[in-house]
Amino acid sequence: xxxxxRYLAAWMAALxxxxxxxxxxxxxxxxxxxxxxxTQLGAVVLLPQGQGSGxxxxxxxxxxxxxxxxxxxxxxxxxxxxxxxxxxxxxxxxFDSQGSIDIAGPDTVKDVSAVIDWxxxxxxxxxxxxxxxxxSYGAGLGLLAAERDPRIKAVxxxxxxxxxxxxxxxxxxxxxxxxxxxxxxxxVTGRAGPLLASVDxxxxxxxxxxxxxxxxxxxxxxxxxxxxxxxxxxxAAVLVANSFDDxxxxxxQLVDLFQNxxxxxxxxxxQGDHATAEVPGALGLPNDVYTAVGRWFDHxxxxxxxxxxxxxxxxxxxxxxxxxxxxxxxxxxxxxxxxYLSGPKGLLLPTGQLAASASTGWxxxxxxxxxxxxxxxxxxxxxxxxxxxxxxxxxxxxxSRLGAGVWAGPRLxxxxxxxxxxxxxxxITPSQANTSLYAYLYSVDGFGNGQLVSYxxxxxxxxxxxxxxxxxxxLEANSWxxxxxxxxxxxxxxxxxxxxxxxxxxxxxxxxxxxGDPSTLTVPLH
Numbered sequence: 001x002x003x004x005x006r007y008l009a010a011w012m013a014a015l016x017x018x019x020x021x022x023x024x025x026x027x028x029x030x031x032x033x034x035x036x037x038x039t040q041l042g043a044v045v046l047l048p049q050g051q052g053s054g055x056x057x058x059x060x061x062x063x064x065x066x067x068x069x070x071x072x073x074x075x076x077x078x079x080x081x082x083x084x085x086x087x088x089x090x091x092x093x094x095f096d097s098q099g100s101i102d103i104a105g106p107d108t109v110k111d112v113s114a115v116i117d118w119x120x121x122x123x124x125x126x127x128x129x130x131x132x133x134x135x136s137y138g139a140g141l142g143l144l145a146a147e148r149d150p151r152i153k154a155v156x157x158x159x160x161x162x163x164x165x166x167x168x169x170x171x172x173x174x175x176x177x178x179x180x181x182x183x184x185x186x187x188v189t190g191r192a193g194p195l196l197a198s199v200d201x202x203x204x205x206x207x208x209x210x211x212x213x214x215x216x217x218x219x220x221x222x223x224x225x226x227x228x229x230x231x232x233x234x235x236a237a238v239l240v241a242n243s244f245d246d247x248x249x250x251x252x253q254l255v256d257l258f259q260n261x262x263x264x265x266x267x268x269x270x271q272g273d274h275a276t277a278e279v280p281g282a283l284g285l286p287n288d289v290y291t292a293v294g295r296w297f298d299h300x301x302x303x304x305x306x307x308x309x310x311x312x313x314x315x316x317x318x319x320x321x322x323x324x325x326x327x328x329x330x331x332x333x334x335x336x337x338x339x340y341l342s343g344p345k346g347l348l349l350p351t352g353q354l355a356a357s358a359s360t361g362w363x364x365x366x367x368x369x370x371x372x373x374x375x376x377x378x379x380x381x382x383x384x385x386x387x388x389x390x391x392x393x394x395x396x397x398x399x400s401r402l403g404a405g406v407w408a409g410p411r412l413x414x415x416x417x418x419x420x421x422x423x424x425x426x427x428i429t430p431s432q433a434n435t436s437l438y439a440y441l442y443s444v445d446g447f448g449n450g451q452l453v454s455y456x457x458x459x460x461x462x463x464x465x466x467x468x469x470x471x472x473x474x475l476e477a478n479s480w481x482x483x484x485x486x487x488x489x490x491x492x493x494x495x496x497x498x499x500x501x502x503x504x505x506x507x508x509x510x511x512x513x514x515x516g517d518p519s520t521l522t523v524p525l526h
Contacts (some may be wrong), residue, residue: 004057004341007061008366009354012441013354014077014393015425016474019079019178019303022063023050024168025048025050025081025318026046026047026048026049026077026080026081027046027047027049027051027080028044028045028046028047028073028080028382029044029045029079030042030043030044030045031043031044031045031122031426032220033087033089033114033115033118034114034118035066035092035099035110035111035114035115035153036110036111036113036114036117037107037142039091039092039097039098039099039107039111039148040097040098041092041097041098041114041115042068042069042089042090042096042097042113043069043086043087043088043089043090043115043163044069044070044073044076044087044088044089045086045087045119045122045123046073046076046080046084046085046086046088046479047080047085047123047124047254047313048077048079048080048083048084048085048124050496051083053124053227054085054124054125054126054493055124055125055126055127055129056083056084056085056124056125056126056129056450057083057084057085057125057126057129057130057131057301057320058084058085058086058087058119058123058125058126058129058131058295059076059079059084059085059086059087059115059117059130059131059132059133059261059301060087060089060112060116060119060130060131060132060133061076061086061087061088061089061091061132061133061134061138061295062091062111062112062115062132062134062137062141062142062361063088063089063134063137063138063476063498064134064135064136064137064138065088065094065137065182066094066175066183066185066186066188066189066190067094067136067137067189068090068094068095069089069090069095069096069097070088070393071087071088071135071138071178071282072086072088072134072135072282073088074135074282074283074284074285075281075282075284075290076088077324078284078294078386079286079294079297081463082294084297084301085119085125086125087115087118087119087123087147087263088351089111089115091106091108091111091137091138091141092111092374093108093186093190093191093192093193093405094186094189094190094509095189098495099191100190100191100193100196101186101190101192101193101196101287102140102190102193102195102196103164103193103196103199103215103218103222104137104140104222105193105195105218105221106221106223108141108145109141109142109145109148110148112132112141112142112144112431113145113148113149113151116130116149116151116152118354120284124362127151128153129153129155129301129302130152130153130154130301131152131154131155131297131300131301132145132146132150132152132154132155132156132268133155133157133158133261133293133297133302133317133336134156134157134158134160134272135158135159135275135279135282135474136158136159136160136248136249137280138296139157139158139159139160139240140157140160140161140222140224140439141279141377141396142155142156142157142160142165143155143157143160143162143224143231143238144222144227145295146222146231146234146236146238147224147227147228147230147234148227148230148526149234150191150231150234150235151210151268151372152234152236152296153235153236153301154236154237154238154239154296154300154301155236155237155238155239156239156241156293156296156297157238157240157241157279158240158241158242158251158272158275158278158289158293159183159241159243159246159248159249159275159278160240160242160249160254160259161223161224161249161253161485162217162223162224162225162249162253162256162258163223163225163256163257163294164219164222164223165212165215165216165219165220165227166223166225166253167248167253168182168215168248169212169248169413170250170456170457171385171457171458171459172212172458172459172461172498172499173457173499174208174209174211174212174288174499174500175247175248175379175496175498175499175500176208176497176498176499176500177247177353177497177499178247178248178353178379178452178498179199179211179380180203181246181247181248181379181380183196183199183200183203183295187202193228195214195215195218197215197326198214199215201359202214204421206449206500208500209522213357219322224257225256225257225260227281228257228260228261229245231263231343232260232261232262232263234315236262236263236265236416237263237264237265237296237299237300238261238264238265238266238295239265239266239268239288239292239293239296239386240254240258240265240266240268241245241255241267241269241270241277241292241450242254242267242268242269243270243271243272243273243274243276243277243387244270244271244272244277244383244476244477244479245271245272245273245341245377245383245386245391245476245477246272246273246274246383246505247273247274247378247379247380247383247498248379250273250476251269251344251476251477252421252456252474252476252477254267255267255329255477257522258329259328260263260328264300264309265290265313266308266311266312266313266314267313267314267315267329268288268289268315268316268317269314269316269317269477269479270289270317270387270388271319271383271386271387271479272289272317272383272384272387273379273380273381273382273384273386273387274379274380274421274493276380276383276384276387277289277387278290282517288323293307296308296513299372309469310434311325312325312326313326313327313328313333314326314327314328314329314331316382316419316420316477316479317479318417318419318479318480318481319386319389319474319479319480319481320481320516322417324417324479324526326419328505329420332419332420332524333421334524335338335522335524336420336422336423336522336523336524337522337523337524337525338520338521338522339354339355339356339409339425339488339520339521339522339523340354340355340356340357340358340359340509340513340518340519340520340522341353341355341407341490341513341518341519341521342359342362342404342407342513343359343360343363343364343513344364344372344401344406344407349397349401350364350401351401351406351407351408352364352405352406352407352408352464353407353408353409354408354409354410354488354490354521358513358518359456359513359518360513360514360515360516360518361513361515362512362513363510363511363512364400364405364510364511364512365508365509365510366401366403366404366405366492366494366507366508366511367402367403367494367495367507367508367509368431368432368435368494368503368504368506368507368509369494369495369504369505369506370402370403370404370493370494370495370506371401371402371403371493371495371497372398372399372400372404372491372493372495373394373395373398373400374394374399374404374438374440374442374491374498375392375394375440375496375497375498376392376438376440376452376455376496376498377391377392377452377466377498378498379498390452391415391452391453392451393449393450393451393452394440394442394450394452394491395448395449395450396408396442396444396450396491397416398449398490399491399493400522403490403493403494403495404491404494405491405493406489406490407489407493407509407521408444408487408488408489408490409487409489409490410487410490411446411486411487412482412483412484412485412486413484414484415481415482415484415526416481416482416525416526417480417481417482418443418453418454418479418480418482418523418524418525418526419478419524419526420477420478420480420524421454421474421475421476421477421524422454422472422474422475422521422522422523422524423439423463423472423473423475423520423521424439424456424471424472424474424475424490424520424521424524425470425472425473425519425520426469426470426473426492426511426513426519426520427468427469427470427471427510427511427512427513427514427517427519428460428468428469428510428511428512429466429467429468429469429509429510429512429516430460430463430465430466430469430508430509430510431465431466431507431508431509432463432465432495432503432504432507433461433462433463433465433501434459434460434461434462434463434501434502435460435463435469435494435503435507435509436457436458436459436460436494436499436501436502436503437457437458437459437460437492437493437494437503438455438456438457438458438492438493438494438495438496438499438501439456439457439473439475439490439491439492440452440455440490440491440492440493440517441454441460441475441488441489441490441491441521442488442490443480443482443483443486443487443488443491444487444488445483445485445486446485446486449491453480453482453488454475454476454477454478455475455476456473456474456475456476457492457496457499457501458471458473458500459502460475461502464516468512468514470517482525488523492511494509
């Protein structure tokens with residue numbers, strides 16, 4: 001603890017003296033803040049200096065999972081220099097903050113309000129202009145706190161979850177890599193509470209179903225989607241941002257929450273993995289997301305007429321770094337292209353078509369537990385590479401048709417952009433009671449080189465073997481330019497090492513398109 005405090009003091013001194021302009025406009029101190037139950041929270045407090053006596057708008061910044069209060073000091077310094085009181089604190093249970101990690105439980109959420117209480121007494125903060133901003137864990141805490149504390153007038157929630165289980169156990173398929181990142185991060189940087197200790201023990205044992213079982217009763221109170229009506233009643237203006245390939249909290253579950261928010265709101269999705277689009281901005285580097293955060297707080301906390309309320313509600317950034325604006329999410333999905341899946345044909349590489357007209361009566365099968373070259377990649381690595389224009393790749397002719405079904409669309413006559421979430425409807429017949437499947441959508445060039453555009457897992461549990469089941473799978477969102485001459489290719493396999501699937505070897509999954517219920521893929525092309 002003392003070593004950490006000395007390091008923090010040295011870091012703040014370097015920050016203050018690095019820029020004479022900044023040094024003249026804010027001060028920085030390290031504080032121990034007693035929370036609602038006496039738990040001591042380590043905080044960096046940044047105050048405007050030489051800007052009058054205030055009061056100044058207050059922005060509270062809870063640190064991310066496994067991160068200290070230094071996380072936001074670069075951006076916080078810039079905000080303090082622009083007339084904000086900023087309190088960046090280490091979340092309960094991590095580093096220099098006391099207590100134990102309760103995975104965004106009630107104790108940790110109440111810390112946000114306790115920090116606000118402290119700031120109103122000990123700084124020139126304006127009680128009528130309070131905001132909360134955070135990345136990842138801090139982002140979720142900001143939303144949860146805004147549902148419980150009506151003093152919060154604006155929130156900037158970056159790389160957040162809306163429903164914790166929907167994020168980590170998508171379609172009943174636990175993300176083994178995401179859980180490992182969170183479990184390891186908590187173990188190394190903090191002190192686990194009972195729930196996290198149970199999760200860590202099950203993680204080490206590889207018992208992912210037990211993790212889901214233990215988290216299920218605790219999920220609602222930790223998920224902003226559960227109490228969105230309270231958020232609406234309190235009236236906080238909400239800015240959310242996320243990355244398309246967020247390996248911890250995929251964007252789709254955030255879309256569902258966003259559509260139910262009735263207060264002033266804006267949503268920004270860009271290329272990258274969990275927090276990779278925002279961390280440079282938190283450090284104070286130029287960053288589109290944090291520029292938007294600053295303008296959001298300027299308008300809703302300072303009353304600056306900067307036009308942010310007139311901007312598109314939804315903004316999506318494609319891989320060429322161009323932002324595309326929409327009035328709402330329905331506008332993103334409007335005018336989607338509908339493809340019908342036909343039966344795979346061919347001796348060596350049986351491939352179906354994504355066709356313009358319905359094709360029914362066909363049946364095609366794959367073996368379970370056979371890996372193929374189709375994959376969603378590695379958490380935090382693949383998404384970051386995606387932001388550099390290098391998403392997970394697959395040479396489609398090398399996708400084993402024994403372990404995956406493949407359907408190819410027509411080559412595009414003109415360049416198009418996929419904005420939004422694709423929808424897959426298909427009938428499957430598993431030979432086993434428990435089966436995990438993984439749908440991948442690729443943009444494929446004339447040489448068969450595929451770039452992964454979207455994907456989603458889906459797990460059937462306790463199904464009746466050899467009984468046909470209709471599936472509806474919503475693939476994750478993206479904004480991806482598809483060149484003329486490329487084609488969309490759908491791959492459905494039974495193995496992906498990102499996830500803890502339940503499929504056992506020796507089984508078969510049959511795909512079909514019954515009369516009256518054809519299999520379809522709906523893609524929002526623009």
